[in-house]
Amino acid sequence: MLKITLPRKKIPFITLAISALLFIAAFSGFKIPLLNTPSATGAPFNKGKTCAQKNCHGGGHYGGSITTQLLGDDSIPVTDYIPGKAYVFKIALIPTKGVPGKYGFQTTCAKVADLADINSWGTLPVIEVNKLDKGHHYVEHADLVNKLDSGTIFVPWNAPPAGTGDVIFYTAGNLANHDYAPTGDQIVNNNLTIHEVASGLNPSITTNNSRTEKNTYGLFLYSRNGGSGLIRFHNGAGQQKVQVIYTDMQGTTIQTAGTIANKGDNIWSIPQNKLHGLVVAQVITQDGVRTSLKLNLTY
Numbered sequence: 001m002l003k004i005t006l007p008r009k010k011i012p013f014i015t016l017a018i019s020a021l022l023f024i025a026a027f028s029g030f031k032i033p034l035l036n037t038p039s040a041t042g043a044p045f046n047k048g049k050t051c052a053q054k055n056c057h058g059g060g061h062y063g064g065s066i067t068t069q070l071l072g073d074d075s076i077p078v079t080d081y082i083p084g085k086a087y088v089f090k091i092a093l094i095p096t097k098g099v100p101g102k103y104g105f106q107t108t109c110a111k112v113a114d115l116a117d118i119n120s121w122g123t124l125p126v127i128e129v130n131k132l133d134k135g136h137h138y139v140e141h142a143d144l145v146n147k148l149d150s151g152t153i154f155v156p157w158n159a160p161p162a163g164t165g166d167v168i169f170y171t172a173g174n175l176a177n178h179d180y181a182p183t184g185d186q187i188v189n190n191n192l193t194i195h196e197v198a199s200g201l202n203p204s205i206t207t208n209n210s211r212t213e214k215n216t217y218g219l220f221l222y223s224r225n226g227g228s229g230l231i232r233f234h235n236g237a238g239q240q241k242v243q244v245i246y247t248d249m250q251g252t253t254i255q256t257a258g259t260i261a262n263k264g265d266n267i268w269s270i271p272q273n274k275l276h277g278l279v280v281a282q283v284i285t286q287d288g289v290r291t292s293l294k295l296n297l298t299y
Contacts, residue, residue, distance in 0.1 A: 042189040043170035063096035083162040093151030102147035104174035106140040122156025240286040
């Protein structure tokens, strides 16, 4: 009988390795990290869904919550960004029941006006990656198997160019039990809107003589999107209580409020419901320094 021997086809090593990994995963419940992970921050362009709605993770009960902040100089939270300036986006995943085994996150940034993608993330640490999915960039934890040991996460972010307008961060976090299964994990999410300081500092309407150097004070007018909506108070001392007082040109008090001024720059919104025309803004610090600024408010 004639015996025919067919040539053997060599199987590449990488194919064998992937096949072995898949075989082990199938019998161990091990979750394989996917290159195309779900985009599920709760954003409108994610159809409002997080991993909890996509059945990726859920069923956990850590009493968890999420907070997000944009940090400026000296790690001070800000509500307005200066175009082109470097910031840090901070995510805090906070459990109140039990101790999660690991943490995970995903965040994205978009324009408030039309939800267009804002991809101005800085140089990421090795534990974070930036991925593009359906026209939006997402920063998330890089190791989809082991995730993160801490629920406090810092992501470098550079403010976009002037004229971008207000931006919004959509963020989802995972407080996970680290059993390599989708159950027993808690998903939390929120969003954070940050306003653009469109024209930055306008020194031509500054009426006080304070200089923004160390151990000095200064009060300045900012404008947001062409309006006169913000003041910046530079506090040269340490954190302290201050009074912010608005008066008319005759010195009659229109509105007053107490707040805390952090060291360095503090940006506050000017109340628009009561203040119109020529008014004087005054900041009186706990250490007795009074700084004033004349404003011509036209809304």
